[in-house]
Amino acid sequence: xxxxxFSVGDVTPDPTTGRTPTEHERIKAxxxxxxxxxxxxxxxxxxxxxxxxxxxxxxPTATLAYIGAQTERIILSTATTLITTTDPVLIAExxxxxxxxxxxxxxxxxxxxxxxxxxxxxxxxxxxxxxLAVENYALLRRxxxxxxxxxxxxxxxxxxxxxxxxxxxxxxxxxxWHGSIRSPEIAEQAAYYGDxxxxxxxxxxxxxxxxxxxxxxxxxxxxxxxxxxxxxVGLGGQFFMRKDSQAAVNEFRPYFDNAxxxxxxxxxxxxxxxxxLTVGSPQQVLERTLSFREYVGDYQRQLFLVDHAGLPLKTVxxxxxxxxxxxxxxxxxxxxxxxxxxxxxxxxxxxxxxxxGAKDTTVHAVDDVTGVSV
Amino acid sequence: MTTRIVVxxxxxxxxxxxxxxxxxxxxxxxxxxxxxxxxxxxxxxxxHELTDHLLTGFPKQALAExxxxxxxxxxxxxxTPVFSASYSGxxxxxxxxxxxxxxEGKPVLIAATAGTARHSLVLDxxxxxxFAYLRAIVVPTGVFAATDDFGDTGLQRRxxxxxxxxxxxxxxxxxxxxxxxxxxVDEEFADPTPFEQLLKNASAP
Numbered sequence: 001x002x003x004x005x006f007s008v009g010d011v012t013p014d015p016t017t018g019r020t021p022t023e024h025e026r027i028k029a030x031x032x033x034x035x036x037x038x039x040x041x042x043x044x045x046x047x048x049x050x051x052x053x054x055x056x057x058x059x060p061t062a063t064l065a066y067i068g069a070q071t072e073r074i075i076l077s078t079a080t081t082l083i084t085t086t087d088p089v090l091i092a093e094x095x096x097x098x099x100x101x102x103x104x105x106x107x108x109x110x111x112x113x114x115x116x117x118x119x120x121x122x123x124x125x126x127x128x129x130x131x132l133a134v135e136n137y138a139l140l141r142r143x144x145x146x147x148x149x150x151x152x153x154x155x156x157x158x159x160x161x162x163x164x165x166x167x168x169x170x171x172x173x174x175x176x177w178h179g180s181i182r183s184p185e186i187a188e189q190a191a192y193y194g195d196x197x198x199x200x201x202x203x204x205x206x207x208x209x210x211x212x213x214x215x216x217x218x219x220x221x222x223x224x225x226x227x228x229x230x231x232x233v234g235l236g237g238q239f240f241m242r243k244d245s246q247a248a249v250n251e252f253r254p255y256f257d258n259a260x261x262x263x264x265x266x267x268x269x270x271x272x273x274x275x276x277l278t279v280g281s282p283q284q285v286l287e288r289t290l291s292f293r294e295y296v297g298d299y300q301r302q303l304f305l306v307d308h309a310g311l312p313l314k315t316v317x318x319x320x321x322x323x324x325x326x327x328x329x330x331x332x333x334x335x336x337x338x339x340x341x342x343x344x345x346x347x348x349x350x351x352x353x354x355x356x357g358a359k360d361t362t363v364h365a366v367d368d369v370t371g372v373s374v
Numbered sequence: 375m376t377t378r379i380v381v382x383x384x385x386x387x388x389x390x391x392x393x394x395x396x397x398x399x400x401x402x403x404x405x406x407x408x409x410x411x412x413x414x415x416x417x418x419x420x421x422h423e424l425t426d427h428l429l430t431g432f433p434k435q436a437l438a439e440x441x442x443x444x445x446x447x448x449x450x451x452x453x454t455p456v457f458s459a460s461y462s463g464x465x466x467x468x469x470x471x472x473x474x475x476x477x478e479g480k481p482v483l484i485a486a487t488a489g490t491a492r493h494s495l496v497l498d499x500x501x502x503x504x505f506a507y508l509r510a511i512v513v514p515t516g517v518f519a520a521t522d523d524f525g526d527t528g529l530q531r532r533x534x535x536x537x538x539x540x541x542x543x544x545x546x547x548x549x550x551x552x553x554x555x556x557x558x559v560d561e562e563f564a565d566p567t568p569f570e571q572l573l574k575n576a577s578a579p
Contacts, residue, residue, distance in 0.1 A: 134576035154577040184562040185572055192569035205432055215563055223569075265429030274434065 001334040002345045004044025006079040006303040009057030012310040015258040026056045029313040034067040038074040040324025046077035051118050061094040068102035080111025080179045084132040085122035092143035092164040099169040104348025109177040130185050144173035147363050163363050170358035175346045191219030198234035205274050210295040229341045234301035238277045241322050245280035252279050259309040282326045290333040298342035376409045380447040384417045384454045384465035392487045395519045396453040402537030415440045417464050424467045449481040449544025456488035460500040475558045477510040481543035483536050485517040494518040513539040
């Protein structure tokens with residue numbers, strides 16, 4: 001079971017002080033958070049992609065590589081990579097390169113994005129969102145799996161004799177998750193390829209999550225990748241904890257009431273009841289998290305949102321410390337009663353083993369005159 | 375066969391003339407059909423949940439039940455007070471949060487109330503276009519009631535005329551029988567479009 005955190009990189013005023021961090025502070029804070037995530041024993045750090053204020057998470061590849069250089073063990077991922085508006089050729093190059101730089105500590109989560117104008121800003125049509133996700137991802141897979149690609153599609157200029165470099169590390173492409181809240185086509189896509197499926201989970205009632213995960217598991221089996229139980233599922237989660245549960249509620253309430261996503265709407269109490277948000281003691285967070293299995297089955301990756309809504313860096317790092325303290329119990333809880341058929345989340349090592357070992361797939365150029373590889 | 379009729383009314387006071395008109399339309403529709411299962415959706419009771427839905431993107435229990443009733447209905451009666459020359463914001467919000475395709479091919483009786491008859495065209499300049507956009511089948515007779523109409527026998531004639539038209543459509547027309555059916559999210563979950571088809575669609579010119 002992989003347990004980690006994901007961030008959308010929002011630059012939000014702290015409602016208790018009125019102070020808004022600068023972009024510089026927020027970018028540096030993101031790095032500090034990722035490094036601390038490794039220190040407290042977490043397995044994954046993922047960051048999102050937004051191309052508009054108030055977010056600092058534009059193309060996240062530089063940030064991920066920078067964090068990769070300063071960490072040893074943590075898996076770097078995205079939440080999400082915009083497969084609709086980002087050129088799949090750049091995704092293929094960038095993430096293969098981060099694979100090499102971090103010795104395989106990278107995977108990706110594909111998403112369509114939720115900010116309408118990003119489509120026209122990048123020359124795309126939002127009404128083609130699903131079609132872009134389908135065609136672009138099909139091309140991305142070919143760029144990683146085939147040394148030389150000849151390709152023609154609807155949304156991008158054709159490729160003739162194109163080799164995406166560097167080739168994936170050890171001949172194995174990064175593992176891919178597909179994230180979607182309510183689009184059955186994306187669950188279908190993840191199932192078709194035998195990729196992972198991630199449900200954001202945090203802003204939605206359990207019924208949404210269960211419906212999507214059920215469809216993905218059913219279709220994963222349909223496409224012959226294994227039984228429904230063997231499908232690769234990830235979930236989001238969200239908490240705020242203090243040793244004393246009432247202290248947690250009191251401290252978090254102003255952040256909740258003013259949060260960009262759900263603020264000024266339902267009460268904290270209503271929202272914690274309707275969604276996975278848990279505000280309380282570490283024991284409450286532990287119990288709530290371990291209950292997610294009841295409606296999605298045994299799953300592979302749990303990512304928490306901890307740095308949003310204007311929470312100061314110091315508080316976020318404290319939240320990570322508290323998460324680190326309950327981590328052994330959380331791992332034990334996930335292991336307890338886990339089906340022996342439920343696999344672990346794929347890692348670079350496990351994918352290499354599955355492919356029959358590492359192989360160098362460097363594509364060498366050929367001298368035009370002599371025909372000799374140079 | 376039981377016909378499921380849902381009455382959506384958006385009056386704010388209690389009792390309201392909007393609800394009064396809704397009740398008369400419900401009674402006349404029930405009268406015109408053999409066997410009716412009638413559900414009343416009073417939007418005032420759902421006002422908080424509707425606002426929360428706008429902000430969070432999902433309905434709480436009572437609103438989810440109202441939406442499900444509308445989705446499963448054979449016919450709708452919708453009644454709004456006139457606010458600032460149109461349907462009320464509360465009324466519109468309810469139809470804003472329905473998933474795309476929910477009303478497709480569904481017979482709808484439109485009705486409105488106002489202080490004076492000068493607003494009577496609201497049915498044709500506001501409600502009819504809204505439900506045309508939502509691909510509902512709007513019955514030919516709409517019912518408008520100004521305060522004065524509650525003292526006039528003409529109102530009951532129009533109520534019965536409209537109810538008869540709704541009964542005729544709701545009792546016979548199945549929503550899935552409409553010419554070009556857009557698949558709803560629920561249908562896609564039950565029977566997903568195979569990925570090979572999605573691949574073909576993606577790059578189709």
